[in-house]
């Protein structure tokens with residue numbers, strides 16, 4: 227198995243995930259469903275190194291405005307370089323819990339795999355609702371790690387592995403299923419929840435997304451797997467005909 231993730235900058239991993247078959251398929255679906263019009267203002271919360279800023283810029287055209295916000299200054303610097311050809315794009319370092327944008331000032335909000343990591347997803351959705359104009363639409367694309375399915379001769383091992391990820395690795399691991407209720411809690415109307423399931427059969431691709439070796443070692447240290455089960459699990463992943471799947475839910479919500 228090619229273990230390369232840890233040696234890379236997170237921005238490299240994010241860029242490659244965004245351009246993988248799964249990444250580009252669900253990103254296109256989300257963008258199409260967001261219904262961006264030329265001239266619109268759209269904010270990408272947690273934009274990272276700009277996977278979505280150029281497509282957003284193309285959708286709103288030269289009369290539109292795209293604002294990318296991320297708290298990681300190095301990702302924002304990469305995003306600024308990557309979008310030089312799109313003068314309608316602005317990127318800034320900021321915390322998505324506390325936006326500086328004015329109330330009712332944007333047409334669309336886009337977030338992709340951000341709420342899973344934040345301290346308080348409810349507060350971030352409240353901010354998204356605040357900055358949208360009446361009629362504005364937000365898209366929140368978030369995985370639900372409770373949907374992680376990995377085939378194994380001993381099903382108790384992937385179940386323990388998934389439990390470790392949900393308990394200890396991803397801060398808001400079951401956010402995918404929680405976003406619709408959080409939108410409603412913040413006065414938004416949920417118009418659609420679009421499920422997108424990625425199925426990974428290639429070990430190297432799956433390892434880039436899931437970091438099997440690193441996560442398995444941590445699961446053993448945390449007592450979720452025995453050392454023997456951890457070794458058997460990694461050996462199975464290296465040698466077996468792989469089946470890994472994860473579902474991401476894209477929730478679309480409108481401000482009335």
Ligand SMILES: C[S@@+](CC[C@H](N)C(=O)[O-])C[C@H]1O[C@@H](n2cnc3c(N)ncnc32)[C@H](O)[C@@H]1O
Nearest residue numbers: 240272273274277296297298321322338339340
């Ligand atoms: C999984 S990455 C997704 C990046 C990008 N949306 C994409 O699709 O490639 C999550 C991003 O959220 C950002 N992030 C996490 N918490 C944040 C916060 N409180 N404020 C701003 N950005 C945050 C991280 O720095 C990271 O760039």
